[in-house]
Amino acid sequence: MSIASATQEFVTAPAATPRRLTVVQLLPALENGGAERSTLEVSRALVAAGHRSVVISAGGRLVERLQREGGEHLTLDVGSKSLRSLARIGALRRTLSKLDPDIVHARSRVPAWVAWFALRGMRPRPHFVTTVHGLNSPGRWSSIMTRGDRVIVVSQTVHDFVLSHYPHIDAGKLSVIPRGIDPEAFPYGYRPEAAWRDRFFAEFPQLAGAPLLTLPGRGTRLKGHADAIALIAGLRVRGIDARLLLLGIVEKGREAYLKEMQALAAARGVADIVAFSPPRSDVRDVFAVSDLVLQLSNKPESFGRTVIEALSLCRPVLGYAHGGVGELLAELYPAGRVPVGDVNKLVERAAELLGSAPPIAPLRRYRLADMQASVLALYQELAAVPRR
Numbered sequence: 146m147s148i149a150s151a152t153q154e155f156v157t158a159p160a161a162t163p164r165r166l167t168v169v170q171l172l173p174a175l176e177n178g179g180a181e182r183s184t185l186e187v188s189r190a191l192v193a194a195g196h197r198s199v200v201i202s203a204g205g206r207l208v209e210r211l212q213r214e215g216g217e218h219l220t221l222d223v224g225s226k227s228l229r230s231l232a233r234i235g236a237l238r239r240t241l242s243k244l245d246p247d248i249v250h251a252r253s254r255v256p257a258w259v260a261w262f263a264l265r266g267m268r269p270r271p272h273f274v275t276t277v278h279g280l281n282s283p284g285r286w287s288s289i290m291t292r293g294d295r296v297i298v299v300s301q302t303v304h305d306f307v308l309s310h311y312p313h314i315d316a317g318k319l320s321v322i323p324r325g326i327d328p329e330a331f332p333y334g335y336r337p338e339a340a341w342r343d344r345f346f347a348e349f350p351q352l353a354g355a356p357l358l359t360l361p362g363r364g365t366r367l368k369g370h371a372d373a374i375a376l377i378a379g380l381r382v383r384g385i386d387a388r389l390l391l392l393g394i395v396e397k398g399r400e401a402y403l404k405e406m407q408a409l410a411a412a413r414g415v416a417d418i419v420a421f422s423p424p425r426s427d428v429r430d431v432f433a434v435s436d437l438v439l440q441l442s443n444k445p446e447s448f449g450r451t452v453i454e455a456l457s458l459c460r461p462v463l464g465y466a467h468g469g470v471g472e473l474l475a476e477l478y479p480a481g482r483v484p485v486g487d488v489n490k491l492v493e494r495a496a497e498l499l500g501s502a503p504p505i506a507p508l509r510r511y512r513l514a515d516m517q518a519s520v521l522a523l524y525q526e527l528a529a530v531p532r533r
């Protein structure tokens with residue numbers, strides 16, 4: 146055979162089909178949160194690619210959705226922060242031996258420790274992957290998240306954090322794979338229907354008739370609710386009519402904090418233009434009618450998904466310039482960055498953005514499909530290495 150014909154045969158030959166993998170993801174429960182959403186998103190991608198996806202957790206409200214999308218769930222409490230979890234090592238080892246997975250992927254510290262000890266007794270041993278979802282307190286307890294054969298970090302911020310606190314880790318093991326959103330779920334320029342707007346402003350009449358600022362975040366001091374209230378009060382002092390929605394602050398068990406923030410709004414003279422809401426399923430619509438989406442966490446975030454969601458909708462974001470939020474704003478919307486804790490600058494920048502916000506380009510990065518493809522490629526790369 147000539148070189149030319151051999152080359153032609155090589156070029157036209159069909160690519161080898163990747164073999165079917167079995168991937169087990171471990172986390173404490175399937176209730177709600179960023180790690181839980183990422184687990185379901187990766188599971189969905191695995192199933193779509195013809196692989197077997199298994200999740201092991203204590204269960205939760207997202208199990209039904211996981212199974213509906215083709216994933217499997219095995220109930221085992223591998224995430225309790227107590228000595229009971231150590232008793233699950235043998236049970237997990239037996240479960241993994243039956244499943245014979247190619248990849249075991251731990252997404253938080255307790256499940257990672259349980260998996261670490263369970264895998265030590267297995268031959269051949271599945272490949273071990275960890276994801277560092279947050280900026281956990283450094284130390285031996287958290288170091289387990291750096292012991293994967295490959296370590297996924299969800300932002301450059303987390304990448305740098307890991308290397309600074311665990312200098313002996315092989316940097317080559319780290320893979321920066323940001324979380325992503327579905328552009329179809331947060332379409333560029335989306336506006337809610339009139340019927341939804343009517344219902345929303347009937348529910349929150351104090352928010353109607355002026356620019357709306359929305360701060361999404363749980364009822365915890367770390368999310369910066371007090372700074373948001375100071376911001377809306379500062380705008381009022383400047384004569385700027387605006388309204389504030391604290392979305393997600395109303396939570397069971399957080400009643401004392403809610404009352405504290407309500408009292409603060411009253412003390413600052415803005416109780417009539419601030420609304421307090423529990424978490425909602427129509428976040429897309431709320432963001433779409435917001436003139437500014439706020440991200441004011443006083444502790445650095447590892448990523449900042451709400452920044453991506455709002456910008457994908459073509460809504461301006463105003464946030465503190467640290468952690469993953471600062472990283473995203475520096476890349477995608479620099480006009481929205483403000484020094485951490487500088488409320489005067491926050492008011493000044495909000496006034497500027499409400500007056501004339503710079504244009505927002507459609508997102509070309511941080512898409513859900515990109516995250517899913519990157520994780521599956523990492524799995525395939527590891528699975529190509531013989532297990533020992």
